[in-house]
Amino acid sequence: MKPRDPAAVEQLFDSVASRYDQLNDLLSLGLHRQWKRQLQCFLRPKAGETWLDLCCGTGDLALELARHVRPGGSVLGLDSAAAPLALARQRQGRQPWLNAVFQQGDALATDLPDASADGIVMAYGLRNLRDPAAGLMEMARLLKPGRRAGVLDFNRLTTPGPAASFQRFYLRRLVVSVAAAAGLRQEYAYLEESLKGFPDGAAQVSMALESGFSEARHHTLVAGQMGMLLLKR
Ligand SMILES: C[S@@+](CC[C@H](N)C(=O)[O-])C[C@H]1O[C@@H](n2cnc3c(N)ncnc32)[C@H](O)[C@@H]1O
Numbered sequence: 001m002k003p004r005d006p007a008a009v010e011q012l013f014d015s016v017a018s019r020y021d022q023l024n025d026l027l028s029l030g031l032h033r034q035w036k037r038q039l040q041c042f043l044r045p046k047a048g049e050t051w052l053d054l055c056c057g058t059g060d061l062a063l064e065l066a067r068h069v070r071p072g073g074s075v076l077g078l079d080s081a082a083a084p085l086a087l088a089r090q091r092q093g094r095q096p097w098l099n100a101v102f103q104q105g106d107a108l109a110t111d112l113p114d115a116s117a118d119g120i121v122m123a124y125g126l127r128n129l130r131d132p133a134a135g136l137m138e139m140a141r142l143l144k145p146g147r148r149a150g151v152l153d154f155n156r157l158t159t160p161g162p163a164a165s166f167q168r169f170y171l172r173r174l175v176v177s178v179a180a181a182a183g184l185r186q187e188y189a190y191l192e193e194s195l196k197g198f199p200d201g202a203a204q205v206s207m208a209l210e211s212g213f214s215e216a217r218h219h220t221l222v223a224g225q226m227g228m229l230l231l232k233r
Contacts, residue, residue: 003197004194006130013081013084021087022182035152035228036123037064038228040121042148043148045073045118046118047069048069049118050116050118052112052117053121054125054138056085058084058088059084059091061123065100074099075101076102078107085102109138110142115145117147120149121149121151122149123151123153125153126153132207133210136151139151140233147232149231151229153198153226157224163223166225167225175188175191175192201218204218208229213232
């Protein structure tokens with residue numbers, strides 16, 4: 001599959017949706033929840049605020065944010081694929097007190113008003129976008145001045161060493177074998193492909209500053225395997 005091809009990416013996430021959460025928990029040993037919590041610690045969502053979760057998938061982060069912005073706040077989760085959104089809506093239906101709405105749309109062209117969000121998150125989405133720089137530009141456009149956004153994704157390791165070797169082993173052997181057992185070998189082989197050509201932390205910082213953010217920092221997690229891009233408009 002061609003990385004970052006919008007139609008192919010949409011089809012991919014539609015096809016893995018029913019197993020996505022299970023595999024995510026298994027392949028990260030549940031740690032993705034911890035990384036998402038760390039992202040929220042930096043962003044500090046508050047009661048009454050309006051937040052966006054771009055590339056929200058099955059909605060776990062959007063619903064966590066909805067917990068934090070109570071009372072009076074709201075979260076809009078946006079994703080281009082219908083199947084993960086259906087699961088997100090089911091999840092929300094089990095917690096109807098959380099004010100989250102899930103909508104199908106393109107993170108590169110949301111049609112939402114300028115400076116309408118108090119905060120924005122994007123977890124494991126930037127790597128999948130046809131044009132990551134355009135994704136950051138859209139985030140900057142949507143964010144109110146002085147507010148924060150955060151992007152969580154795999155960290156692209158460009159220098160050889162133990163961390164890069166582990167990442168290659170993890171993506172090529174572990175992920176693909178586990179996914180193959182679930183009948184999703186091809187779909188998860190895409191993970192390594194999608195990381196090729198993805199900007200590394202330093203490049204993401206430059207890209208974010210050129211996209212309209214006034215501050216940008218990149219932190220790595222789990223010995224460089226994951227990256228968190230922390231942004232201020
Ligand atoms: C790896 S999943 C991450 C889902 C969720 N944020 C999480 O952390 O579990 C990437 C998601 O990005 C969505 N996506 C990819 N390209 C998109 C685009 N251009 N606009 C909106 N969503 C997109 C996919 O449909 C998929 O649900």
